[in-house]
Amino acid sequence: MDHNSTQALAEIIPQVDDEQWELPSACGGWRVIDVVAHLAALASEAVDPPPPDPSLPKNRERYHDLRVDERRGWSHAEVLDEWRRSTPRQLDLLEAAQEPPGADQAVEVPGLGTYPRHLLANTMAFNVFCHLRNDMLAPDGPLPFTLPEPTDSQVAPAVDFMLAGLPQMQGPELTATVDGPLVLDLTGPGATTVTVFPASGPDGELTVAPGADASTRVHSTALDFIAWATTRKPWRDHCRITGNASAATPFLDCLNII
Known part of the structure; x- marks a missing residue:
């Protein structure tokens, strides 16, 4: 800890x-x-x-x-x-x-x-x-x-909590923005790569799993992720999208981790 x-x-x-x-x-x-x-x-x-x-x-x-x-x-x-x-x-x-x-x-x-x-x-x-x-x-x-400069041991625990909270905090509002799997590729201190999968049923939640399992990817540093995923900064200034940008944009526009 x-x-x-x-x-x-x-x-x-x-x-x-x-x-x-x-x-x-x-x-x-x-x-x-x-x-x-x-x-x-x-x-x-x-x-x-x-x-x-x-x-x-x-x-x-x-x-x-x-x-x-x-x-x-x-x-x-x-x-x-x-x-x-x-x-x-x-x-x-x-x-x-x-x-x-x-x-x-x-x-x-x-x-x-x-x-x-x-x-x-x-x-x-x-x-x-x-x-x-x-x-x-x-x-x-x-x-x-x-x-x-922040270290891996400072950034990683914060990012881990954010990714655990991502499917839950905004409920159906965020769930509705994900139609297909999206990869979050976070680099630098706290680096991790996860895939956000759509809900499997009408009352389901998004799931976040380790690894890259989709062609649409959002690239950012983990440090910037803490700022833009809490809406402190605009995601467009800190993210690069590869693959189908229109599939990732609604999710990024909606995401607001508290």
């Missing part, structure tokens, strides 16, 4: 001053401090799960906004304290979840689908990596700090 992105965030935090915490991040509507509030809220919920509340938004993005809004009146120190308090305990839980017999137990993440318990670590890897590098730090975010 990779802790590098969390460690990188821990090293960035002391360098950020009060004015910088208030700057708008690249995540629409959230200040830089709100991004940390989001990560702190996720960590606290992992450590001390709240009771089910049917009044909460079913849409995962609206749910995250609600949790951030609850913390908007907090001082910077209070937000950072929650993150520092809950994150190590969250990492301990995720570490334990890598071990059998519980590692393969199915866990529902409301609004995002169902995943084997061991993959919840990848969810955190994706969240921290994506928010830190795309929303907080320059060139896309406002903080003028740099990190070393």
Whole structure:
């Protein structure tokens, strides 16, 4: 399990001053401090799960906004304290979840689908990596700090979660865009090649399988995939399609991993 992105965030935090915490991040509507509030809220919920509340938004993005809004009146120190308090305990839980017999137990993440318990670590890897590098730090975010080039061990867990979530997060909306198999050929750190297969029946889901099993292929770096598949950047600026471009375009236009 990779802790590098969390460690990188821990090293960035002391360098950020009060004015910088208030700057708008690249995540629409959230200040830089709100991004940390989001990560702190996720960590606290992992450590001390709240009771089910049917009044909460079913849409995962609206749910995250609600949790951030609850913390908007907090001082910077209070937000950072929650993150520092809950994150190590969250990492301990995720570490334990890598071990059998519980590692393969199915866990529902409301609004995002169902995943084997061991993959919840990848969810955190994706969240921290994506928010830190795309929303907080320059060139896309406002903080003028740099990190070393991302490594395979940082990018791959995030991509693994995204590919596990791809068939589930958007349901029929995304499923309807795939009529034939499409290959995602991702290169560089976190490189992987998978085929997205159409649903086999009217109520089925897309499936994502290792390997290249189609002539229509979408080529991108894995690092760029994290940005465009979350709609932070336009896919057309970062993808090259070989084969039948018109077969891949509806899928790429629709894809929005949360």
